[in-house]
Amino acid sequence: MTDTAVSPAPARASAFHELKVLWVRHWTDQLFSFALERPDDFRFRSGEFVMIGLPGEAKDGVSGKPVLRAYSIAGPTWAEELEFFSIKVPDGPLTSRLQRIQAGDTVLMGRKPTGTLVLDALTGGERLFLIGTGTGLAPWLAVARDPETYQRFGQVVVCHTVRSVADLAYRDFLTTGIHDDPLVGDEARERLVYYPTVTREPFETPGRITDRIASGALFADLGLPPGFSPGRDRVMLCGSMAMIKEAAALLETFGLKEGSNAEPGDYVLERAFVG
Template identity: 80%
Template sequence: MTSPAPVARPSPFHEQTVLWVRHWTDSLFSFAITRPDDFRFRSGEFVMIGLPGEGGAKPILRAYSIASPNWADELEFYSIKVPDGPLTSRLQEIQAGDTVLMGKKPTGTLVLDALTGGERLWLIGTGTGLAPWLSVARDPDTYQRFRHIVVCHTVRNVEDLAYRDFWTREIHEDPLIGDEARAQLIYYPTVTREPFETAGRITDRIKSGDLFTDLGLTAGFSPERDRVMLCGSMAMIKEAGELLETYGLKEGSNAEPGDYVLERAFVG
């Protein structure tokens, strides 16, 4: 009597094809992969991304915010390059046609569902913490829920302002939300290590009031009016969260929406 053939276990990952890669600087790059037909996500969520292990080793995966909006045909990601990083040292070498692993379950708190209603949405990020804002700011629901959207991006050097042309020009030509972006979206970059028209950390510009002065707004955040999302360095998220609390804003979550949210998966 022959033994039944072993049943193959379904893979916990999708195997997707790289569509394009763009290297912004020696330390920053973006790439896009094919999207499975059954893959659904909310703009602002993250998913596990990785590469097959070498020499039979287990795959290495890390959490990556999805930079494309929930309606897009492809899935875009924005990454740093870590020379000795277990994943990015290899991931930065990918080319169109290569295979990338992707988890099957997106998740995260940087979603509109985790915020209560408001008038103005602040998307505050440092470095590659810009990625979820590329998704949220291309979602038509964002413009229906908020009258104004302010994208704040803080980097060390001017060359690190990846997607600057997108925020200042290309998003205005988007066939789905271009008109809304022209009327409702403000891009506010800051640079910490080089001369720039808006220099310094975003938290310092909040505390000094320069952020609000530059935008012609009343100083400070209002629990009645402002909603905030935070993504990026642990130091910025901690400091900004404490600042928001002093203005009376309360942290929200998927289970209990609030005035501001942050992504704890990247904070430790």
């Protein structure tokens, strides 16, 4: 009988990258950002999201299924690290643990980025409004640092609505820090407008962004003609489901049509985040 060598079956590739945490920044007791090392072969479009998670907690020595949720990538496509912006939910299945990560820890990340909050899903226009609530700011941090954004639009308006002034994470960056960006700093200085609103504390631009759109205050504050124009304006929406649904309904009243990767339009929202 001849002894025949048998080649082992190829190992199945993991559905996730296991990535080292590079840094963590806690903005408030409810908000934090973190960065992961970037795999050499990982590519994404500004505005896309990816699954982030941690291994399931072990029971009887056996690891449970990974706990995951979708996170928009908050850093630019050309960065050497991958940045994310997260809420902290005390009893959340993921963020109750994720908020405790430190530099050097390991986090799981899906291999395939996806999403509709991308420039490819919009037709051409003159002005781009990036409207977000809370951590819905994350994709705009990538879009606002993408050179293509300024090639396609003459003005970019980042609207960020939060409950308290302390929740305006990245305020300094969007006000002045982005002006030092190596790729879009000059364009951002001339053409990026940061428009924050606060709902539960006194602030120079108070209230929900949808209320300021409906009342015309947004346009008056920016010195723009009232209302959105289908021929001129393009809009991206990300954040709370209530804001997205209300804002989308408002945009439709102005004649703007929703777009997608397959059929670009006047505005886009992330369907994966909307119930």
